[in-house]
Amino acid sequence: MIKKSLAPLALGGFGIGMTEFVMMGILPDIARDLHATIPQAGYLISAYAVGVVVGAPTLVGMLGHRPPRSVLIWFMLLFAVFNALSAFAPNFQTVLLCRFLAGLPHGAFFGVGAVVATRLADKGKEAAALASMFSGLTLANVVGVPAGTWLGHNMSWRIVFLIVAAIGLAAAVMLHKLVPWFAGTPGAGLRNDLRIFRNPKLWLALGITSIGTGGLFAWLSYIAPLLTDVSGFHANMIPMIMIVVGVGMTFGVNLGGRLADRVAPLRAIIILLVTMAVLLGLTAVLARSQAAMVVLAFAVGANALALGPSIQILLIEESREAEMLGSSLGQSGFNIGNATGAFLGGIPLTLGFSYTSPQWVAVGLALCGLGLALAMVAHGRRSDAGVLA
Template structure:
């Protein structure tokens, strides 16, 4: 295993903790800041919006910089955002710091995907990207459950302090292990966005956004779902979040391997169909404790099974604008987070049960399934004409 890819995975590990830990500590944050749980869900959306702003901003101001320098600069922003979030004492300060924390996320994945593809062995591009993404799944396996436990035992501020300190460790490993790679060829600012003139990348962006958004309708409120509907105690959430993280890790590894063997578009299409059925089953079966956990794991596993294939598909469809193309996956992923967290909160605000966000999520995932089906059909027609 190449140390450079491990260093990239350490970075996504930190980003994963910073992004996903909020799902496990949402009630603790809401209680301490004296706001409602749906209001605390805005912190998930703020992070996601920071991702959407940060990626294109990087293309505007730093596209000609060496790739390693970009990774180091993004980690500095990550450290500052999370340490400041840990010190936030009101809703608006926390909202701002979550936005700042999200700024480097999409850009890091964009640059990291390019680096991983360049360093990958021949024929193993998807697996190299999956290895980079694996840091985020491991974050959900160990980091997020640990953050949930520390929040329950001590304070919700501890996980953000940990993220900031971990960012300093990442800086060292990137400096030590990632080789110096030259900047990408400068195609000009317009060149970075030229690929968006075509329909294919937009279909992939919509596939990612809606597929992810549908899962996050439910997953954003997984703690109240499991405690109020499935009947688990708050202290059980550490184990449940660990199970979700394990499913993400397994899903990511399987998705990366199947993508190299069967084609990334096919993996995305069939996995999203499974995700839609899983969400529908959660709506009807969440009151059965063991079933609720199993179904949640199916959905979260599917969420990361499509991650590396989607990343690779957009890289393949953004030649000349690879930096922006790779970042677009994370923009779409986190825009889906924002949409999902908001849309999932609507039935809760209307007084419905915590299983209803899953029902909203079914319809959103189906939109993503339509998008990838259209993409696959167009690609098949294009190959048949060659």
């Protein structure tokens, strides 16, 4: 049961998850309606991701001195407005701009929300509180994305963005009513906050996020052709398997919260990156087994999202002088991982290799993330004995 004060954060996460991932399902509908090609429509996904990367540090740096509740409300209002404008956009260029603008508050919301969640949590339950916030994002993949895809196919893609805008408004109202007021951070500002980048361990943490999670996206970006061309599933089964992935993500984020509350975040990350590499390797080896692929769809989704709470806690720990900025960088890192994983995973396909080849790229990215985590352990032993205590 989600704590009442955390419910607005989960609802905001649901809206954000829905608008980000439903694009994959309604892309053909948007392309057809706006007289664009599928590759051109794909720029809408990229524009949103760029907005996340740009907006997370910029908005938090500008507003970090303000009371967190007020900042979160403004982020949700911006999110609602730009999604509503997407629904009424008359042409492709306007939708492209609106998608970029809608992405701006995404990472900033999660960054500030993560800090607020840890402040609202009971002692020793900070990671579980983070998991509650991220559960909204994972539930979006189970409920919001399939429902939005159906609406986009059978009614209009514009209705989907209006629904997302309504969710954003509802989250803003709930934030005002249910989240307690916290004072802002005196003296916070982008110039002062940027000092956190002097910490080499923060850069390693960002590398883990940007590269290690790329394994998830190298797997996820090419899962559909892997399942149809190698595993032999009918195309109509792909949405059902994606729901299995979403259920796994929902399970995993809560499991990851419990794990991060029991062991040090970096230790949890190392464990989960090892298991991620193993599971991704199994998807390549067992790709011709339909039963194995369904089980692995759940397991990989669960393992990947279990990393989320530990990564957020680690980023907050390594940026105590500007924890909201540091926390917001997690979403920037995830979106860099999204772009990196999809790009690198596609290279062997362009060279003529089979649809199992991106899975080995995914394994390599997970192992690179593991290497950075071990480098962070080594650095910590030199500078701060007991980093894993």
